[in-house]
Amino acid sequence: MTSSLHHRAIENLGTRIISGELPAGHVMLAEHLEDELKVSRSVIREAVRVLQSLGLVETTKRVGIRVLPASRWNPFDPQVIRWRLASDARGAQLRSLAELRAAVEPAAAELAAQNAPAPLRLELVDVAYAMRDAGHNGEVPRFLELDIQFHSLLLSGSGNEMFANLMGQVAETLTGRTVHGLMPDHPHEAALQWHVDLAEAIARGDAASARETSDRIMRRTMSRMSDTWTEQPRVFIPVRR
Amino acid sequence: MTSSLHHRAIENLGTRIISGELPAGHVMLAEHLEDELKVSRSVIREAVRVLQSLGLVETTKRVGIRVLPASRWNPFDPQVIRWRLASDARGAQLRSLAELRAAVEPAAAELAAQNAPAPLRLELVDVAYAMRDAGHNGEVPRFLELDIQFHSLLLSGSGNEMFANLMGQVAETLTGRTVHGLMPDHPHEAALQWHVDLAEAIARGDAASARETSDRIMRRTMSRMSDTWTEQPRVFIPVRR
């Protein structure tokens, strides 16, 4: 199913647009795409509709299918994020996600302390202790898994569906970090304790402490990652009026 | 263009799914939708493909088009947000957006102070003073317009395309606030000055001050809005493993 013709057409065009191979303003003809991808019109048409809804292209009669500039792309769409992570802009995408995460997690921690269901709070505490153990023992893969689970639970516990939806993308940044060898074999001792403190603050409903502790974790994470992407150029999206 | 059959089909199905009229698990047949909406198969298929990419439905052979639970919807998609704002969940959606905004804006302010291009900083200061004047004179519509412009510039100036993309949604929360008569004729005097302080902190590159001032503005905004939606139920998205 994931390899349906329609899906492959989306993947093909999406990656090529986001990689810059098909630059903004480039105009394609549906007929030409049929020949190139060796698929029928219906497949092309359905793919173009989806790309249109992602803001990657627009269609105009008598003109064709025009590639839109990056400022029109939907930067929150999981597919767009995936395509950007696979492009030259990978560094910039990781930085954007990390900045978003750093902004959101302390707020999510505060909300979780106020609203999270009891079982989730307990699980959060369990995972935090398991994380600390795995960290002490240098079990890197298990630590990564628990780390993702911890932050997923935290975002989910906020009761804000937008925060919760960032889970998937957060997982990307965390795995991306280890893959790039940015994680030491033994995670920072203090950071491990901070996770435990955060979980317990949420468990006892201490919103202010939860926010502050989460903020401390995020600041440390950001400071450790920032030097990786300082050379990434920033793109300023113009204000649409 | 916006009233193409395919677009109308998306709108029809999208609103009905998000309103709950078509509940999660409900199965439709493409053929049935053709009859109901009086359009051809290609229109239905293209619409379903878009809804599929938004996580609203999935298609299975031999079964049909199945409506997915809200936990699968893409909560950052502008269309989904618009449909939720038009549904019973309007309050919950406004709260989610406000919480997101409250989390992001201080981070955006900090980044803007570090990275924003010089012309944008100047414009931000101009707009802040214009806001203060409009607020003093009780020009509510003009104040709202400037308020949106101010926060759009701020998010745009962060150089984070995800932050910048929140502009449109932020505008929704701000306009939604005035439409609901939650705005006094004369905005809070201190808040007006805070906007000026924030703009000037960004202009001189004082990141810490910018973040703190923005945080103060957000906290006040949240505290003024929170009592409107305390009765809205929170939805906890389960963690996908």
Add this chain to the structure above:
DNA sequence: TGACACCGATGTGTGCAGACATCAAAACTC
């Protein structure tokens, strides 16, 4: 002669109808 408004030709997406292919659920056989 030159500038301008008009108007039809052209090419492209949009929508329609029907056919066959594919494949997974459901029914059936042993």
Add this chain to the structure above:
DNA sequence: GAGTTTTGATGTCTGCACACATCGGTGTCA
């Protein structure tokens, strides 16, 4: 109950008619 066949829905392909934005030619007027 395991394996096989049937069935019915989506997936894919194709030919056609239509809508309509763009472009170039034609005619009118100054």
